[in-house]
Every structure is written in structure tokens, then in C-alpha cells.
Amino acid sequence: xxxxxxxxxxxxxxxxxxxxxxxxxxxxxxxxxxxxxxxxxxxxxxxxxxxxxxxxxxxxxxxxxxxxxxxxxxxxxxxxxxxxxxxxxxxxxxxxxxxxxxxxxxxxxxxxxxxxxxxxxxxxxxxxxxxxxxxxxxxxxxxxxxxxxxxxxxxxxxxxxxxxxxxxxxxxxxxxxxxxxxxxxxxxxxxxxxxxxxxxxxxxxxxxxxxxxxxxxxxxxxxxxxxxxxxxxxxxxxxxxxxxxxxxxxxxxxxxxxxxxxxxxxxxxxxxxxxxxxxxxxxxxxxxxxxxxxxxxxxxxxxxxxxxxxxxxxxxxxxxxxxxxxxxxxxx
Amino acid sequence: xxxxxxxxxxxxxxxxxxxxxxxxxxxxxxxxxxxxxxxxxxxxxxxxxxxxxxxxxxxxxxxxxxxxxxxxxxxxxxxxxxxxxxxxxxxxxxxxxxxxxxxxxxxxxxxxxxxxxxxxxxxxxxxxxxxxxxxxxxxxxxxxxxxxxxxxxxxxxxxxxxxxxxxxxxxxxxxxxxxxxxxxxxxxxxxxxxxxxxxxxxxxxxxxxxxxxxxxxxxxxxxxxxxxxxxxxxxxxxxxxxxxxxxxxxxxxxxxxxxxxxxxxxxxxxxxxxxxxxxxxxxxxxxxxxxxxxxxxxxxxxxxxxxxxxxxxxxxxxxxxxxxxxxxxxxxxxxxxxxxxxxxxxxxxxxxxxxxxxxxxxxxxxxxxxxxxxxxxxxxxxxxxxxxxxxxxxxxxxxxxxxxxxxxxxxxxxxxxxxxxxxxxxxxxxxxxxxxxxxxxxxxxxxxxxxxxxxxxxxxxxxxxxxxxxxxxxxxxxxxxxxxxxxxxxxxxxxxxxxxxxxxxx
Numbered sequence: 001x002x003x004x005x006x007x008x009x010x011x012x013x014x015x016x017x018x019x020x021x022x023x024x025x026x027x028x029x030x031x032x033x034x035x036x037x038x039x040x041x042x043x044x045x046x047x048x049x050x051x052x053x054x055x056x057x058x059x060x061x062x063x064x065x066x067x068x069x070x071x072x073x074x075x076x077x078x079x080x081x082x083x084x085x086x087x088x089x090x091x092x093x094x095x096x097x098x099x100x101x102x103x104x105x106x107x108x109x110x111x112x113x114x115x116x117x118x119x120x121x122x123x124x125x126x127x128x129x130x131x132x133x134x135x136x137x138x139x140x141x142x143x144x145x146x147x148x149x150x151x152x153x154x155x156x157x158x159x160x161x162x163x164x165x166x167x168x169x170x171x172x173x174x175x176x177x178x179x180x181x182x183x184x185x186x187x188x189x190x191x192x193x194x195x196x197x198x199x200x201x202x203x204x205x206x207x208x209x210x211x212x213x214x215x216x217x218x219x220x221x222x223x224x225x226x227x228x229x230x231x232x233x234x235x236x237x238x239x240x241x242x243x244x245x246x247x248x249x250x251x252x253x254x255x256x257x258x259x260x261x262x263x264x265x266x267x268x269x270x271x272x273x274x275x276x277x278x279x280x281x282x283x284x285x286x287x288x289x290x291x292x293x294x295x296x297x298x299x300x301x302x303x304x305x306x307x308x309x310x311x312x313x314x315x316x317x318x319x320x321x322x323x324x325x326x327x328x329x330x331x332x
Numbered sequence: 333x334x335x336x337x338x339x340x341x342x343x344x345x346x347x348x349x350x351x352x353x354x355x356x357x358x359x360x361x362x363x364x365x366x367x368x369x370x371x372x373x374x375x376x377x378x379x380x381x382x383x384x385x386x387x388x389x390x391x392x393x394x395x396x397x398x399x400x401x402x403x404x405x406x407x408x409x410x411x412x413x414x415x416x417x418x419x420x421x422x423x424x425x426x427x428x429x430x431x432x433x434x435x436x437x438x439x440x441x442x443x444x445x446x447x448x449x450x451x452x453x454x455x456x457x458x459x460x461x462x463x464x465x466x467x468x469x470x471x472x473x474x475x476x477x478x479x480x481x482x483x484x485x486x487x488x489x490x491x492x493x494x495x496x497x498x499x500x501x502x503x504x505x506x507x508x509x510x511x512x513x514x515x516x517x518x519x520x521x522x523x524x525x526x527x528x529x530x531x532x533x534x535x536x537x538x539x540x541x542x543x544x545x546x547x548x549x550x551x552x553x554x555x556x557x558x559x560x561x562x563x564x565x566x567x568x569x570x571x572x573x574x575x576x577x578x579x580x581x582x583x584x585x586x587x588x589x590x591x592x593x594x595x596x597x598x599x600x601x602x603x604x605x606x607x608x609x610x611x612x613x614x615x616x617x618x619x620x621x622x623x624x625x626x627x628x629x630x631x632x633x634x635x636x637x638x639x640x641x642x643x644x645x646x647x648x649x650x651x652x653x654x655x656x657x658x659x660x661x662x663x664x665x666x667x668x669x670x671x672x673x674x675x676x677x678x679x680x681x682x683x684x685x686x687x688x689x690x691x692x693x694x695x696x697x698x699x700x701x702x703x704x705x706x707x708x709x710x711x712x713x714x715x716x717x718x719x720x721x722x723x724x725x726x727x728x729x730x731x732x733x734x735x736x737x738x739x740x741x742x743x744x745x746x747x748x749x750x751x752x753x754x755x756x757x758x759x760x761x762x763x764x765x766x767x768x769x770x771x772x773x774x775x776x777x778x779x780x781x782x783x784x785x786x787x788x789x790x791x792x793x794x795x796x797x798x799x800x801x802x803x804x805x806x807x808x809x810x811x812x813x814x815x816x817x818x819x820x821x822x823x824x825x826x827x828x829x830x831x832x833x834x835x836x837x838x
Contacts (some may be wrong), residue, residue: 030420192344195339195345196344196345196346197339198339199337199340199341199345200383202338202339203382204351204382204459205459242338247835251745287781292379293420309344313343314343315341315343315344
């Protein structure tokens, strides 16, 4: 493994790849290569991560979010070590004769060389387009070089699912967000469908009229969804509070053998319950049930949503702040 | 009581429709089967519809609810483009499909409809919101509207909207008369005149392209634009619709509505906001600025055409007059071309060439904006050294935008050649684009009329088109004047040649 990387050489290799791909397509007069790009996607992943699955996720994201993808494989260790590999991913959209290609650069970095990473990654980013940093490892947030790496990016995406210490994870994210980093958490993204379904209940004027009677919000979740459960509960409480309705919030661990996530809103004349049952979300309002498909969201689906929002998400920012305040009321 | 749902999050949530019932008149017709129900099913598939959403189909054919559901299931399977059939989604959707058989002129039909709507409102909690979609013969629009009014269905606990398909009248007077009749029951703000061209992604993208970017708008005027060509070509003939088409013709069928709307979108002034009223005001203003022509100007600046028989791809193709149901001496235009001028400061003197026709060489709809030549030509030694810059907006079949400009040919010497920079909407984003009907139905249910045509726009279009119809009607043309499979009559080329221009071959 080499200890230095030359961005110029990587860019030259990329340019050569484009020329080669174009020449390969030249035999067919109507064929050609379309080069689409809307961002640079930098992915930080542990060596132990399923890198093949990650590659497939990145590839699946490309048609909707064409990008130069830079995947950084973290190998731990205190020795400074960096290496790289350059390749392209091309596909033919259905019914089209031209192929669309996106570039991928794979870097390998030891913990000790993380400090060097911005100097390598920055010259490789596509000029004038946003850089999105997807941290697939939570430990990166507490590493000394994190803020230097985060500074390259317009948005940083993390995933607090399964955080060993959910309270600490919530607080850490809040600190990062407050430092000015535009942060996204896939735990929040997982809640979109749930939030949407809850919102849909109150599109009905009859139920909306009873909203003011809600007094209690209860969220129960399995261990891995502890951060998500807090976010969900706080979001509901904040929304009701903004409408002048004060409620009591209770976030509890899921009952053994029970649903992975359960949300309940209750008050006089109104009872709403959202429960996951395998691949379905069951919504019960005042005893009337309705169910909708809710397959387990894949990384692809979650990232697809997050990459479409390259700006502050005020609802998430507010919710995260409130969730952190719930964990440590005195932390300001 | 809180008036607004506090859980809304427009940044993350898809636009969803409120609880409502869509009543389709003409539920056994082609449009319902091919477009409307597949579009509604797709919205259900994408979870855009509310849990209580319902459809009531109305036509003369006797059918039970279940038979209607079976029929619509067949349509969804046959005509849903790029949508996977999901039986769970279908079951939930089909549970909200109902049917009433009856004659549109029969008072009893509307009373039965009122009763059925009341039942649905109770069982599916639709909040009294009803959208009436008229997918019938245009001559029935006024009587349906009156029938709804007489049964008290024009008003209710929720909102009531009326969607009508083109043509909106067959001339200015009939368009006004139709609007007056509709307004007896529905306010203008509740009348949605659908023009499916405006629902196409690329037509909407024109607004994004023009008003979302800072670099194009400064060039978008008479100083830089030489002329504009709008082409809507179809390779097929009248396909069994000869009798209908004979009454309409290309000018009324395409230019009066679709192409003048597209022209208005291309040429309108920037609106102050993206609100429906603002955008429609600007579109309407542009339509009113199109110069009406005198009969002499019409003869000089418009060309009607009718295709004759030909052999295309080894197959004999009949001429229009040989099509079934068509009068052998028909004077109907299957091709129409016109030169329009917009009387405002931005466009004064810039010709807008608009053409449409059946049995042209290919199916293509596009807008080409040709810019002026560079003021001084210093490169004269290349084949394409004088090719003008062109901005092409393709509406169908491959939606996208191309910019043609000159580039140096590799090698020694200074030879120039035109090159094209392409943005292909479908392949630059791998995402499926919603169909025009999905977009427009969703908009109407939500109450967003931005992409719908307003009465003043319809009237402005007829003001431009009616004098042309009048001159064409009073002239005997020696049809056919173009062979099927060609780019139209020679007179159309001459029309451009008088200003030193030529039609593009898209």
C-alpha cells in the first residue's frame, strides 16, 4: 500500500477512462456516453462494512443522484496509510441506446491518515457541485479529524440506528448540528413514512377537530430504534405544542416480542395508534384500522431521500435540539 | 379548534390529496380507460391518495360496481405504463370504485348520484369534497353542469370542482357560451380546463429553465432571438377518428389549445411568483399580445394542408380523404402552419412559426429557438461556420434540452463545426416521470390550477385562431397538398422562405 496519493494522477486516470469508454461506444453511430453529475458523494465506511453491498447501494443511487462517488475504506491502525483505485459504473437506461456513466474512486485510509484525507478528497470533488459526506461509521463523529472532514461537505449524513448509547448519540449529533454542520440522520429518515401516515390521519377534518383533546403521546421502540423513538416522540410533542396543545410524552423500550415501534396519541374522544406488523404499518384511529405496506427501508431508500434534501431541514433541526434537551435538560 | 394540520412537513412528505370523490362522466370511454383510471391507480400506487378516496364512474352502459371494477382492472393492467401491478394496492383502490348507469339528459341520474355521494361521504369520510371530470362529448358539458346544478351538487359541505377536456368551444362565441353555462353552477376558480400538454414534465421544465436560471433570460428577447419554431408532428393518421377529426382539423385540434399554450409558456414574461394566478396572468397576457391577422395577412402567414396517399416503409397508406368516415371532398386541415407575431417590447418583430400535422415523417414535439448570428463572422472556412445557435426544447418523445453551438474541429487550422450539448431528461435522472394526467389530476384535487387553462386564455386563443378558420373555410384548397410521410406542403416552406428562414427537420 502506498502512503501517498496524487489527486492529479487520479483525475488523469478518470479522464482516460472517459476517453476509453467513448471509444468503445464509437462503433455504434447512435451510441455514446452521457456523463451526468449532480454532486460528489463521499462515503466513509469501516473495512468490516459489507463493501460489496455498499457498492450496490451507491450504484443504485446514481440514476437519480448522478455523482462522483468517493468511497473511503477505513482500516484503523496508527500507521499513516492511503491508497486508491479508480473505476467507472455505466448503465443503459431502459429503451435508450446511450449509456450513462458515473465515476467511482475508492480510497483506503488508516485512522492515522484521516488528517490527510481532506487534502486528497478536496481536489477530487467535482467543482461547483455540493459534496455530501455519508458517515457509515458512528465513531468518526468523535474522532479528532471529523470537523476538518465535515468542513468539506455541504451535508453530513449519519445513522444513529443501533447506537450503543442512544443518549450520548443524540447529544453528539446535536453538538455537531449546533456547530453549523448541516446534518442528516437516517434514523430520522426512517420515520418519514410514519410521520406522513400520522399527518394523513389529521387530514380528515373530523379527527383534526379532536386534535386539541390529545393529552398523552407514548412511543415504544426496540433497542436499535431508541434514538428514532425519541425523535418521533419529540416531533409529535413539538407539533402539538405549536398548535397550542400541551401533552405528556413517554418514550419506553418495546415490550419483549412486541412491535419494533409503536406510537400512540390519546385523549378524550381520540385515540390514534401506529404499529409496525412485519411489513405493514397498521394505523388505528378510534378503533378503525387501516394498513399500508411498510417494508423495512434499505440504505438505498433512506439515502435516496436524504440526497434529495441538500439544505437545512428545519423540522429535523428543531426535533434534534428538543431531543437533546430531553436527554440533558441543562445542556445548552 | 386548530384549522391546520400541525404534522405537515412539505420538505419530506409527498403532495397528497385530501379526502375526496372523483366523479367521471364518460366512464366507459377511451380516455377513462387509457389515461384517467391508470393515472389514479398510479397515484394510489405511489400512496398519494387518501384512504377514503373514491371514484364514481358514470356512463350509459348498464354495469354493476363489480363489473366496473373488473373493467377498470383490465384497463390498469393494459395501460399502466411502467407501473408494476400490485394486487394489494389494487384491492384497496378498487374498494373505492363505484358505478352509476344513466343518461346524461336524465334528471333522475343526478338524483341517484347525489344519493350515492351522500352514502360514500358517510362510509368513506370524504368530507363532501367532489371533483366532477367530464370525459364526454364536448356538446354534453353544459347539460351535465346544469344537471349537477339542478340536483344541488354544485355546492356541498366540502369543495366542488369541475374538470373539462378540450375543445373548449369551437370558436370564440361558443367558448364564451360554454363558460357562461358552466358559471351558472361553478365559479371560474372551480372550473379546471385540462390541457395535457401543460402537464408534461418538459413543458413545466420550460418554466424552471427560464426562471430558475439567470443566464438565459437576458437572451430571451428580440435582440438575440432570430425566430422560434414550434413543431408538433404525428406520424400516424386519424386512426379511425376520421369523423371527429373532420369537424375539428389540425388548427383547432392542436394549435388553438396545446401549441398556443406552449408558445405562451416559452414567450411569457416572468411571473412575480409561482402561484397559479400569477403564472396564468402572464400566460394570458402573452396570448392576448399575439397579433390578430387580417385576411390578407392570413393568406400570407398561414398554410393549411391535407395528406394524400403514399407508400411508407413498404406499406400503402391512405390519404385523409380515403380514410373511413371521411368525406371524399373534405376540406379539413390535417396540417396547419402559421406565423405569429407577439406585439410586445420583448418580441416585436420576432416570428413564431408554429406547425402541426398528421402523417408527418415522425412523432416529435419540440420548440427550437434560433439565435442571431454572431455580429461579425471571422471564421469562414468551415462547413458549419455560419450555423446559428439553437436551443431546442424537446417535449416528446425524448424529453430534454439541447444547445447547438460552434466548436473548433480538432487539428491544425481554424475550422468550425456545430456540436450539440444534450440534456436528456429521462436518462440524466433515472427516475420515472409522472404522466401528464397524474400531474394534472393531482393538481386539480389539491386545488392547484397553475397548469390549467383559464377562460380568458381560451378566449384569447380563439381570438387568434378564429379569423384563420374563417379565411380557410371560405377558400377552396386543392387538397391533398402533401404526401403522407413528408414534412408538409411546399407552401409551408415558402411561408418561412419569405423571411429567409427554413423549417428544421427534427
